[in-house]
Structures are given as C-alpha cells and as structure tokens.
Amino acid sequence: MIVVKVGGSAGIDYGAVCADLAALWEEGRRFVLVHGGSGETNRVAEALGHPPRFVTSPSGYTSRFTDRETLEIFEMVYCGKVNKGLVERFQRLGVNAVGLSGLDGRIFEGRHKDSVRAVENGKVKVLRGDHTGTVERVNVGLVTLLLDAGYLPVLNPPAVSYGGVAINVDGDRAAAALAAALGAEALLLLSNVPGLLRAFPDEASLIRQIPADDVEGYLEFAQDRMKKKVLGAAEAVRGGVGRVVLGDARAERPVSAALAGAGTVVS
C-alpha cells in the first residue's frame, strides 16, 4: 500500500499523476491519493473578494488563516473543483475512484484550534476565529472498505473536529497520518519542486537522501510551506512508514519516478 499526496501549486501536472497512477493500478498496485489545492483556492478567494491571508507562527510555520468564509471557499475548491476533477480523470482512465474529504465518515479527525499565534510587523498576535487543526485520528476502516471493494480513494482536507466542525488541516501531515495508520510501505509527497532543496530555488541543490532518524535536522533548509512536508515526512517514518519520497509532480510518470527514488528519499 502506497499513499500519494499531490499538492496544488502551480505547474503540477494532474494529467501525468493520474495516468501514471491508473497504469500502476492496472498492474495491481494499490494506492490512496490525497490532494491539495492551495493555488486554486487562492485564485478563487481573490475572485470572490475574500483574498487569502497567510500567517507565520513564532516558530516559523506558515499557514492559511481560515475564518468561516475562507473555509467555505476552501471546501468549494478542494471538495469540489479539484477533487471532482481528479475523480473524473480516473473515471476516464477506467479506474473507479471515490472522492471524499476528511469530513466524510470522519476519515480525518482532530482537535479544533480556534486561535493562532502569528507574527505580524515583528509582534506576536493572537488571532481568533480560525478553523484549523491537526489530524490525530484516521478512519482506516472506511478507507480499507473502499480499497477492498476495488475503489481508489481520493481524499482531501478539511478534517472534522471531535465536536463535528470542519477544520482546515495540512494535507501533507494528513497524508502522513493516513500512511502511518494504514501501515503503508511508502508515502510520496509530490509537488512543484524536485524535492527538498538545500538552497531553494536552486534545483541543482536537491538533497537526495535524508536518514530517517534525523529528518528534523533538515528542517533548516525548508522555508514556509516546505516545513510541513519535512515535518510530515518525520511523522510518517516515526509512525512506521518504510520510506517517504518528496518528489516532482511536474515530470512524466511522476509516481513511478518517485517510487524509483527520484527526489528526496527519507528512509
């Protein structure tokens, strides 16, 4: 079992990801796909007159401030346009995919964090009304039910809080929790970069190997949102996932390439 997370940043080739996954599925390999959608969410939010707001925590992590309106826009894009676009691609390729968010059947569950500490103009502020959280529990039973019945699950944030409220969660870390819960042999985190770069944006500075017992040591090379991928990789290997690959979703056959070791391999 392999968990593949494909991001939503500019340049990602969903056609190539789905075609590759469909070919591997046909050969009998089994996957769960988790997807992002941040680029499209930003575009739609601008168009609807509610531009995105990103906040940076005192420890340097960047996240989307998710008030109720942002959450609804996020759902429109993630659960609607992106998820159904991917499911449609699979259906055209002959793979019976089922698209569900973390809310559906409580696939991704976690604690609702209503406030976030953010550094703005050099000062730490507490912002309330945030609909965010972190995945703490995965409904493995439902995902396994779908896989055993021959469906390819295509999953996305938001997750659901213990109280039943939709919460925005990081897709990479959700995929890591899923991979650990499923006992996956590998987790592939595919985005619009070749992997973790020592000197971003210089693609020649790709870090090819990270030892599983020192993933956090590489956090210093990741800026903004890349930090969450490195953190997700650390959580996955700690959770028993054999191998995590940070790979490129702009290339031909991106899943096969990552499985063959292209990108940053954490093991």
Ligand SMILES: Nc1ncnc2c1ncn2[C@@H]1O[C@H](COP(=O)(O)OP(=O)(O)OP(=O)(O)O)[C@@H](O)[C@H]1O
């Ligand atoms: N050291 C680094 N190496 C590679 N990318 C980096 C590094 N530091 C920061 N980045 C940024 O991280 C981005 C990838 O993270 P991002 O969360 O945007 O991707 P995603 O998974 O495609 O998106 P989504 O949130 O939609 O799932 C790259 O586009 C790059 O700008």
